Amino acid sequence: MLETLKISTNDLRVGMFVSALDRSWLETPFIIQGFRIESRTQIDKLREYCNYVFVDTVQSRQPAESFKVNAGGKQKRMPLEHIFYDRNLEQYGDKSNFVDEKPRAEAALEALVGDVCDIFEQVGNGGKIDVIQLKKSVEPLIGSISRNPDACLWISRLKQHDEYSYQHALSSAIWAVSLGRELGFSRQDLRSLAMGGMLMDVGKLQIDSGLLKAERQLTNSESAQMQDHVNHGLTILQDSGIINHDVTSMVAYHHERYDGSGYPFGMKGDEIPPVARIAAIVDTYGAITSNRGYAAAISPSNAIRVLYEARNTDFQAELVEAFIRAIGVYPAGTLVELSSGEVAVVIAEYRTRRLRPKVLVLLDKNKQQLPKATLLDLQDVCLAGKQEAINIARSLEPGAYGIDLACLELENARISA
Template sequence: MLETIKIATADLEVGMFVSALDRPWLETPFMIQGFRIENRTQIARLQEFCHYVFVDTRQSKQAPEKVKRKGTVSHKRAPVTHIFHDRHLETYGDQTAFSEERPRAEEALDLLISDLCEIFEDVGRGGKINIIHLRKSVEPLIGSISRNPDACLWVARLKQHDHYSYEHALSSAIWAVALGREVGFARQDLRSLAMGGMLMDIGKLRVDPELLRAQRPLTAKESAHVQDHVSHGLKIIEESGIINPDIINMVAHHHERHDGSGYPLGTKGDRIPAVARIAAIVDTYGALTSNREYAAAISPSHAIRVLYDARDTDFQAELVEAFIRAIGVYPAGSLVELSSGEVGVVVAEYRTRRLHPKILVLLDSHKQQLATPMPRELQEQSDRAARPPVNIVRSLEPGAYGIDLARIERPDVHVTA
């Protein structure tokens, strides 16, 4: 457990590690994972946004006693890794550039989509899940996300499948592995997350499709039938001989909520298996950012805000924040409008620069399509004497200005890091 000290921003010093703010991280330009103060400019910036912050004594360069003299001992805050204290955790770094990893990610997803459709069709006909086939199919996906998540997130946004169940299963697997990578899951655990993400809604294949496609409020009886997809999924898992506890827990508990308001058991807090808490987040995010029969997709950044606002009610706060670190506020594939008036799509977002991602500009300042999309890297600093900095001013809903991401030529982006 980490000891944090509540300190007024007027008393901050260089070397202190800021682990929490007096306001939501997403309302500030600071990195959600926390940061060590390196200069007085950062202190002045913190004073613009906050009255006080929380300083982690263990990660500060100053002695804990000196930090304590500046403030008061506050809450004991557990790092996200503490949730998975019983697992072997690793540290990942980007091993490949976006342009190098993109073709590998595309190949991995093409293989997985093909195999996933085959598996779903077999189960839909009353067959069993070929777990050996599935385990083999997810390996290239895990390898790609482990090396560089941005490439896989980008390609996945372009591969829109006309069957929501397939698309949701694929995206859930991707988001789950990305979050697992952020936490530090070992490869075998990432594999379990991927398979659990793909299979957690498999029981919907045994639910009346008319209910799943309904564009009206369901009756209580109809809602109960839809919720039965959890028990149907567990039955399919059992019939297929799957005994992996992570997969079973993701299927059984992905609709439970942190405050006990979920189903089927109303389990709450730490009583929900940790991998199922991950499943709940990625299931919700995937649903919000996909077109469904009864609801249009919202922008990735809007979905991030929905998750963030549901911290400690629907979802565990530490895992929500880890998810945001894993995919960014503007994940690859997000449509955004820039302060210049131009419109582009986020291609890659180094997770230490969440507000300044790499952009592929699609429309000029008059919202006219460019003959050739133009790569651009948003800079945190710029020469103000030469020109003002260009920043993201808002995210756009999917399909804004008639933009179809699936029609965009695959970019080989070579902007510098």
């Protein structure tokens, strides 16, 4: 059984497996989130940035007595197996690379966009959700993300739908399945997450469009009307014969918050079904990274910071950390400025190499557009004439330097497998 101990950095030993820090990984130079200590240098670096860390005793190569000095500081973190005690979790590995998976992901999302539009149009006209169509629609998406999430996450950032409700439904499904994959959900459970993600806000089809598009703060009465989309959504599911518990839980409780500050019931902690805690994270992430009438989109990496800062208040910490592992610190579609001065967009391997992914360079160091976007693997490159590696200096907000990712043609970039 997984057991995690809170250990002072003064008591660290080579062989211990560090699974979490006393601060965000983003505030440290550690590239891998979770690693086994192999040298004294790593211990010194941990002491430089942290007062204490969390050590996984199962993955550590240390005898049990090494941890006795910390018995008083023992602090259990919730193992995923406990959060999802009623599911058989499995481990996924990438079965294809970004280049090979891209055309399959593109086809899956293209078909899904059309089906989402059809489903929302049916419901908007007073009809029911075609459950069979919905299940068939999400299968190619689940297959692509199961093989390798990189391509699907990348394409979803590029192919932004004009209608926010459609885009949010698609994005929520993609984020939910990606997180479910990281957690080890079965294929059947991933299907439920996809359906729940797509239908979380279906009740907004019964809300006055003027409220949905309002570019001002809503009155208390209007906010109550807006919050009623949860009840509308549950009614639509019931009328359509959808009784899948995971799907109904995601629709019913995706606005509940871990500290009890959400709505409509003010549930907190374990009172909220685990899949609804997932729904809250992906719903928030999808919303704040999209342009809405009352708020501009923020960058994916800044959205990650927002989620991380809200761990154990709005969201369960273990699930936030799993979400970050699933999509990376600099998720696909993040515009970044490199230490070379060039501007690029993150495209692949942002999950396993969180600070040194592959990027597509769009602007030169003078911020002038390049004739052709060029692939750069930050794992392998250094500044010209120096031993210093090229790093991501900072993330940029969407639309920086006039870059429109929707107009970016990946096929014209110099990309090879």
